[in-house]
Amino acid sequence: MSEALPNFEGLLREALAPVEPPEDLALRLESTLQSITEMAADELQEWELSAMRDPRNWVRPAAALVAGGGAGVALVLLRARHRSNTSSGGFGGAREAAERTARDLGRETRKLLGDR
């Protein structure tokens, strides 16, 4: 039985010859894949544009702006307060303290905005 195997395998290979796909199948498939690719690209572009037209999609950027702004203000105040605490002048009058605070605020704001 095992000696006959190579012959039998040859027979099997002949019986199960590869089958060529019809030509129109290849064309049809290529055109389907092409249209899927184009549709996906169009949809993505359309989605990005329409997403920013919808006010519901403005919430996240607006929230990010508010949160970032709040953190910035807090940082400015914190630094200004730190400077006023470490300055040697002590209690040199309300006017002087207010002027110094205003100067510090201006300086820290410029730093945060990138004017370094």
Next chain:
Amino acid sequence: MDEAEQKSGKSGNPGKSGKSDEPSRQKPKAQLDAEFSDLYRAHLRDVYSYAYYRVGNHHDAEDLTEQTFLQAYRHFERAQRESRGRPLRPWLIRIAHNLAANLYRDRARKPATPIDESTTLVAPHTTEQLVEGREELARVLSGVRRLPEDRREALIMRFALGMDNREIARALGRSDGATKVLIHRAVKQLEGIVDE
């Protein structure tokens, strides 16, 4: 092609190339599409041959082939990443295998289109034209149809598609050893059927 060659991507076959050796980087869409196009051209005949011998007629084989490549397209990037340069043909054949199983299952549920497995497999198909005048080959083909599904599939992969044991094992989700035994038993059983 040995494992090392597969991993280094030295094969000229696009489906077997090592272009996916960089799993962490995402490829541009155009490059992915071009690579899929290469894969499709390289393996259209394999998938169609498998589908044809599996379902037994050209109409369903065309549908199955089309569905296989559409499904493959959807998951191509991930398959490339996870294959780490190994050939993608077993993955394609596995998709076709699963879709064929779904096809039979769906049709078995719908009495309006009563095509059960045995009906399809005894239906005449044009492969018989290829073996016209060769009674022996016709007997072999008829014997293949009578084999259990897993043995029949293994023989189709080995002899119609020329897949090696490792590829067949990956397509069937078995170990290399189990696949070798499966093919050996399939050939033996078929010999017995043909000699009857």
